[in-house]
Amino acid sequence: MLDAKLKNQLKAYLEKVTQPFEIVASLDDGEKSRELLGLLEDINGLSDKISLSTDGENERTPSFAINRPGEETGVVFAGIPMGHEFTSLVLALLQVGGHPPKVSDEALEQIKALDSEMQFETYYSLSCQNCPDVVQALNLLAIFNPKIRHTAIDGALFQDEVESREVMSVPSIFLNGKPFDQGRMTLEQILAKVDTGAAERDAKAMSEKAAFDTLIVGGGPAGAAAAIYSSRKGINTGVAAERFGGQVADTMGIENFISVSKTEGPKLVSAMEEHVKDYDVDVMNLQRAVTFTPAEQEGGLHQITFESGATLKSKTLVLATGARWREMNVPGEQEYRNKGVAYCPHCDGPLFKGKHVAVIGGGNSGVEAAIDLAGIVGHVTLIEFMGEMRADAVLQKKLKTLSNVDIILDAQTTEVTGDGSRVNGLSYKDRTNDEIKHVELDGIFVQIGLVPNTEWLKGSLIEMTPRGEIIVDAHGMTSVPGVFAAGDVTTVPYKQIVIAMGEGAKASLGAFDYLIRH
Incomplete structure (x- = not known):
């Protein structure tokens, strides 16, 4: 099932496993079960800490669970997790095998503290670049909290379920048999939804932060570049984003990013995020901006208020809230969104x-x-x-x-x-x-283009075009002194990743220049 190159790569990863675990397969006589068995036998042969059983009794076939000795972790894959989901499989093997996940201690403690019985089911497709984020996050919940179970289901392989549950968009998540959410979700977003007190705690903590020198609103290519360039100047830099990566996370093939012949949106987003983490940047996710108050009305500091109730203040701002898919705005579109x-x-x-x-x-x-x-x-x-x-x-x-x-x-x-x-x-x-x-x-x-995310700025002093794009000068500054903007949210033509990054760098340099002169 796996070619020699992939086997060698996986074997190297599995050397990080520190404790034994068992793969328990539920199979029938079908071709897909034979394919899955071949994959699992390949994996079993790559580490002496893995054992394979075909005695599983899961109602979905083919499927398999990844369990610790004498303990069901609650992690189940229904289908053959190749394509984009192969990474989800590898991470599940490592984490059940004792290798620590790349998440904060705070997030792990939050997972362990969840005190409800939760059975998650996620329908994914192998070509979906957004699905792995959801599958990996929910697997993590199951691995580190014994009250939580998660089954990742290949929708193309279980078409009867897809039809009966009216799944018409992936990832589609069910919790205890009822619809929970659809679309790309991060671990933070899932935790915020199941831990109802988390958002209030985070908002309170954010509002108590000291004023930033430069605050970037938005975490796409423009926002990430602005954060790196700003932090490199040694100033207090923050990023508040609804979701880090923005529109790029929904992009499949990227073949025009200079020096990288081909990549995919989620990979580029992950690389951007890791690069930002190399610097002293305060990154605040799940924060949707709702109002802007200029410095002249707020004691010399610009203020952003967020949907969570949090407020942040800063000497300068870089607005990089990007754009989203344009809708048709016809009767029936919203009614049947994710239903066709x-x-x-x-x-x-x-x-x-x-x-x-x-x-x-x-x-x-x-x-x-x-x-x-x-x-x-x-x-x-x-x-x-x-x-x-x-x-x-x-x-x-x-x-x-x-x-x-x-x-x-x-x-x-x-x-x-x-x-x-x-x-x-x-x-x-x-x-x-x-x-x-x-x-x-x-x-x-x-597929009819993009619309800038500037509704929250309407009625403010920031000048925009009739289409809602923020007007900027050669330095990226808006009509409000000390407030800059970059990326797809601005009037700069040609909405491309490489252009957004350059504009983000320019805007943050403009903000720094403004700081030292004022």
């Missing part, structure tokens, strides 16, 4: 295997999504508002070679339709004659 309306073809595409889906948008993102989905689903209908697609010629050429793709131009989506529980189609207006038409569908993937 999706925004990540890599994550959710496998759930629509053999079905008919639409992609909204004829730019690069839309055409790339249509090409990727065509290899998974039964049929793709690409819908473009304009009379021609805007994607690069090479992408359009590739798209037109695919036999299971239709292209509809001059089409304005007017409504998402469904049966009350899931999408069954969409209506659009033919812009050549204003006729309303309907397409029967099982899913809709929206």
